[in-house]
Amino acid sequence: MNMQPARSEFTGARDDGIAKGDVLLDVKNVSLAFGGVKAITDVSFDILKGEIRAIIGPNGAGKTSMLNVINGFYTPQQGTITYRGVPRHSMRTTDAARQGISRTFQNIALFRGMSTLDNIMTGRITLQKRNLFWQGLWWGPAEREEIEHRRAVEAIIDFLEIEHIRKVPVGRLPYGLQKRVELGRALAAEPSLLLLDEPMAGMNLEEKEDMSRFILDVNNQFGTTIALIEHDMGVVMDISDRIVVLDYGRKIGDGKPDEIAKNKDVIDAYLGVPHGEMDEEQQTA
C-alpha cells in the first residue's frame, strides 16, 4: 500500500484554522420541505475537525437532502449552519466550494466526455486564480499555474492508483473506477470538509475494500474531515468515528458506532418495528 506522504505540491487539505477535534460544521435545528413534503425536520448535529462522520438511515430518510443543504444546493426553511465558525442560513454552491466543501454524488456526476485527468483538474478550478486575460494569453503566469496544478493532480492520481486511466474519457470507465475518479475530483480541491454520498453503492466486495482504504487514507494522511452516507453497515461501523441516524427526516440517533448498534430506535427503524413516536409516523405514511 502507498503510505508515503503525498508530494509537497499537494497538501491534500487546506488549513482552515480549526484545530483537530473542534467543531468544523454545526447543523442547528435545520428543517427542509418541498411543498408539503417534509424532507428534514429539526435536525441538529455537528461534525468535528478530523473525524469521519457517517450519516445513515433507511431510504428517503433525508440523508442526501442533508448533504445538499450543507453544500448549498438546497436552502433550508429553518435553522442555521455554522461552518468554520461562520453561521449562515443559506449559501451559494460555488461559495461552498470556494470555502473548501467538496462532494461526490450518489449517482456519479462526472463530466463524462472529459478524460480522468481533466475531470480531476476541474476540481482545482477554485484554486486556480489567474483571470481570463492571463488564461487567454496562456504563456507566462497561466502556464506556470497550470503546470503547478497539474502536478498536484498527478499526486492525486498516484494516491488513488488510477495512473492507467489518466487519458480515458470517464464515460467509458467501469462504475467502480468512475466512483474513484469522482473522489479524486473532490480531493483535488484540497477540501476542509469532504461530503461523500454513498461512495460504495453498487460496488463489489473488493472495490468496497479499496474505497474504504482510500477514505481512511485521506482521513489519516491529509487530516480531511469526512461526512459520508453509506448503506453498508459493516463498512460504516468499521470506518466512522461517529454516526448520526436519520429516519423520516428526523434525527433518531447520534453517537459512536457501538452506541448506535445498541440504540433501540435505530434498530427498530432498520427492522421496521413500530416503536414510540415512530408508531404514529408509520400509520400516517
Place this chain on the structure above:
Amino acid sequence: MNPEFLYFIETVLNGLMAGVMYSLVALGFALIFKASGIFNFAQGVMALFAALTLVGLQTGQVPFAHLINAIFGTQIHHFGWELPAIIAIVGTLGVMVAFAYLFEGLVLKHLVNQEPIILFMATIGLAYFLEGFGDLMWGANIKAMDVGIPSGGSFWWEDVTRTWAPEDSGYFGMYIDKLDVVAAIVALVLVSALVAFSQYTKFGRALRAVADDHQAALSVGISLRTIWVVVWSIAGFVALVAGIMWGAKSGVQFSLSLIALKALPVLILGGFTSIPGAIVGGLIIGVGEKLAELYIGPLVGGAIENWFAYVVALVFLLFRPQGLFGERIIERV
C-alpha cells in the same frame, strides 16, 4: 495541364474559401450550443452589429446621431476623428463583452432551468432587438469596411497558374481573392486558438464541464453565470471576426444577418456540438455548392448555389441527424 481540369481546381479552391466564410459564422453557433445547449438565432445579427460598431468607431460616427438630431434639432453626424483599425477592433470587442454581460444579466439569468425552446425564443427576440438597435445606433446605410485587409484578385497566382496550361489554350490563369485567403488563415488561427483554449485552460475545462453536467459543475465551484458571460463574449468575438470578413467582402449591410441562414446547413452537416465540424461542414458546403453550380447548374438553369446547401442538409437529416462530428443521439425508451 488541361484548362478544363484547372478550371475544376479553381472552382474547388473558391468553394473552400467560400466555405471558410460560412464556417466563421457557424463557429459562433457551435460554441454557444456546445456550452449551453442554446441555439443562438442572433449569431448572424451579432456579426452584423459587430461590423456596424467597428465601422462606426473607425470612422468616428456619433452613435444614435439621428435620434439625437431628431430630439434636439442638432446636426451632428461625425466626431471628426478617425481611429486606426486596431483600436477600433479592440473597442468593438469591448462593446461585445459589455453586450454579453448585459444579455446574461437582463435575460439569461432569469431563464435558468428553462426549456431550450424558451431560450431559443429569447435569442430570436435578441436578434430583432439587436438589428433595430444597430440601425438606430449607426444608421441603415450600407457602409464600406476598410481595416487594411488586402482584397481583389491575386495577379501573382494568376501568372503562376497561367503557365500550367499549354501556351495556345487561351487560359488566363486562376482567380483567387486575396481577402478569401486572409479569411482562411484567420479562421485557421481562430479555430486552433479556440481548441487550445478549451483544452488547456481552466476556463476551457470549466466550459466543457458546464456543458456536460450543471450540478457537478456547481459542486466543484464553477459559477454558471461567469461561464455564460465568457461563452457569450467569445461568441461575440467570433461574430466580430465574421463581421469583419463579411463586411470587407460585401460591405456592411443589413442583409449580413441573413448569412446566419447559410450557417444552418453547415451545422447540420458538421454537427451542432463540434468546433472542427463547423469548419469541415462549411468547407463541404462551400465546395459542394460551387461544384454543383458548375456541373449541375447548366442542366437546371443555374442558381443552384442558393438552395444546394439546404438540400444537402435535408439528406443529412435523413441519414445522419447528428452530423459528421456531432455527439451520437441516443434516446432511452
